[in-house]
Amino acid sequence: MMEDLEKPISLIRDLLSSDIKLERAKGFGAYLSNALKPYISESLYKSLNIIDELSKEKKKALLEQILQELEAFKRPNYLSISTQKQKLRRLRDLNIKIEDMDFLNKNQKKILHASGLNTLIDVLWYFPYTYENRLVSKSISSLALDTYGTVLVKIENLIYDEKEKYPFSIITTDGKTKLALKFKAKDRSVMGWYQKGQSIVVYGMLKEFRGQKYMIHPKIFSESSKEIDIVKPVYPLERFEDPQSFLASSSQKRRKLLESSIKAILNYYKDYWQNLQDILPEEFLKDNDLIPLSTAFKIIHAEDYFKDFKSFESMLSKAKKRFLYEEIFVFELAMLKRRSLVKSLNAPSINADPDSIIKEVQSHISFPLTNAQKRAITEIINDMKSTKPMSRLLQGDVGSGKTMVSIASALAVLKEGFQVALMVPTEILANQHYKNFHDFFSKLGYRVGLLTSSTSKTDIHKLISIGEINVVIGTHALVQEKVKFKNLGLAIVDEQHRFGVAQRQILLEKNNNLMPHMLYMSATPIPRTIAMGIFGDLDISVLDEMPAMRKPVKTSVLYSDNQKDMAFLIEHIKKELSNGNKVYIVYPLIEESEKLDLKAAQTEYEKWKNIFKDYKVLLLHGRMNDKEKSSVMEEFKESGHILVSTTVIEVGIDVKEASTIVIEDAHRFGLSQLHQLRGRVGRGDKEGYCFLLVNSSFIKSQKITEQNATLQRLRIMVKTRNGFEISLEDLKLRGPGDVLGLSQSGYFGFNFADLKNEEHLRLMSTIREAIPKYKKGISEDLMWFVNKKYMDEKVIVA
Ligand code: ADP
Ligand code: MG
Secondary structure, eight states: HHHHHHHHHHHHHHHHHOOHHHHHHOOOOHHHHHTTTTOOOOHHHHHHGGGSSSSHHHHHHHHHHHHHHHHHHGGGOOTTTTGGGGOOBBBGGGGGGGGTTTTTTTHHHHHHHHHHOOBBBHHHHHOOOOEEEEEEEEGGGOOOOTEEEEEEEEEEEEEEEETTOEEEEEEEEESSSSSEEEOOOSSGGGGGGOOOOOOOEEEEEEEEEEEEEEEOOOOOEEETTTSSSEEEEEOOOOOOOOOOGTTTOOOHHHHHHEEEEEEHHHHHHHHHHHOOOOOOHHHHHHHOOOOOHHHHHHHTTSSOOOOOOOHHHHHHHHHHHHHHHHHHHHHHHHHHHHHHHHSSSSSOOOOOOOOHHHHHHHHHHHSSSOHHHHHHHHHHHHTTSSSSSOOEEEOOOOOOOOHHHHHHHHHHHHHTTOEEEEESHHHOOOOOOHHHHOOOOOOOOOOOEEEOOOOOOOOHHHHHTTOOEEEEESSHHHHHHHHOOOOOEEEEEESOBBOOHHHHHHHHHTTTTTTOOOEEEESSSSOOOHHHHHHOOOEEEEEEEOOOTTOOEEEEEEEEEOOOHHHHHHHHHHHHHTTOOOEEEEEEOOOOOOSOOOOOOHHOOOOOOOOHHTSSSEEEEESSSHHHHHHHHHHHHHSSEEEEEEEEEEHTTOOOOOEEEOOOOOSSHHHHHHHHEEEEOOOOOSOOOOEEEEEEHHHHHHHHHHHHHHHHHHHHHOOOOOOHHHHHHHHHHHHHHHHTTTOOHHOOOOOOTTTOOOOHHHHHHHHHHHHGGGGGOOOOOHHHHHHHHHTTTOOOOO
């Protein structure tokens, strides 16, 4: 790096040394901008390109500014990566346990551990969330209003006036401008702490009122304090595993302790991390103008001298850019590695002809398969021809007919003599799928088994292990229990976004080390770019077409505290029931701890039962056990009329006679959830209705911004039927981490990459595609880091 800079720097010095040269020289702007692009801020870079057109003074100022920015890279510890390779530390050398750091005391270790930090590496990647500008300005006028800054001043006067909101004022000056420091002090004794004529350094937010400049509760330092003339990093104080043990100390004290501990570690191991070999391939750094890792650490932890806050900020943006790219590179590399791990395993090759499977399936069902279903079936069957295991995501809006696609795929596998497993999140869904698969496959001579926590085990286990049962439908019990397969060829995972490497490994072990093909089905139609960003290691098939004849569900908003609205609703339900249709009434999930004014499903159930005395009203709620839930569901399907329920009916449930869904307190559900719920009706060729109930006085009690957001979401639901559009809106509002029920930080380990940011998503796909190009530069250290970060149970979908 230093040698890269030597030439341009000496050119700049040369130019600055003589006015004549500076005036006459032409065309050096292009050379400099090219050579310096990675090292200087964008605005300087842009100005360089037009330097020929600038006046002599401006040229001079610009070059001087550039020299300043380059200072940071010139110091010895910003050594070039390429020339110093032998001497550099490797990342693994930095895997030093905090436990073993003898220079830390017990409390320091404790607070570091409580913050989730266990090694030097953890500390290095633990980033401040903000910085205090403690660089001392020479004058008050050079501070910007309404921002924090530090300035050296002299005390002119001390005032105590208890009638004031801030009784204690220190009037100071920098020689030209006056600055009042205001405090809420209890009594006059503070007057004795300071003297007129004393020089102090103050850090605070500069305010102005009627031409008077002031700061409220600034921090005050002596001129010789070590706490000034620095950029002070502020680290997040969170993730306390055991807040009890720290209760004794205030958060301010804890912050001090944490910061001093981090500082101590960074200081003690300076030689290690400042001479750290970069983990990213050199070519990747060059191609993307990224600064080296050790430099980036130095900036992000503010472990350097910075001339002014502006130049710090411009360097910080470079450090952040580097870590953003690093995060994505590491994540995508992990995805690729997982993929190649999976692909290195053997799967049974399924030699089926998609067209004849489609024909056969078609001959057993009463409706025509949609083109999208046929396309997905073809993609899946073709994929399973390979001896490499398939990892495929089948995406389709609610009601698009994913089950049929999975049945066709299963048929292809069964015909080749292999077993099929289908895993679902709830027992109710397991029952439903069991019925579908059983209806379809038993006619063809295949045996279907159900394995949930409430079915009897031993017989089924045995039948599965000897291959007597061909298709197993089950909940997580399928991976948890001791069940062994004879020859599992395809595992289907429905409506579950969390199926990690660990579970996949278990499947492998349960299947004599033969890896089954995997098909994941999801009704959250997330856009391809986002899906690829998150599930980078999956192929995707999309059902972008609804079965013909299906009518859109009519959606409207009703006010639950408006009598007319409610009378209308009851009339509607009566009409539907008399036509032989069924009705869902859904309440937000009740949790015992929740103090919010939620209607208990139980009392609501009584209410509906009273209104519809002649009909069978059933109750389903989250605190029933699986068996109870299943039997309520069965009863509803068989002979029930109205099902009052909490959100457990949300995913996958398919009752064809259900024509109406009433969603109480609709504002409490996310958009995707509302759409899922609405998808429970209008599944046959009948007209479907969805009523979103809200309490108008509740809405009015919300803050205006919340009110708008609530109404906006309800409007989207009324206006839009397309799950894809709804999902897009939801993603905009909540981000994929929440929409998919994955906690974003935990699952992706991102500090800077934001899955809501389209630019970042594009970057993810660009980097994913570019990784093979950098294969040679991928070091053992990098792979070690990837493993450390992503190869444990934290993974998403394999
Ligand atoms: P999802 O994609 O939400 O899982 P399902 O697979 O449960 O949807 O299908 C919804 C309903 O549509 C089911 O009752 C199913 O039998 C029916 N169905 C599936 N494919 C078609 C089709 N091509 N034409 C008409 N109805 C279909
Ligand atoms: Mg489904």
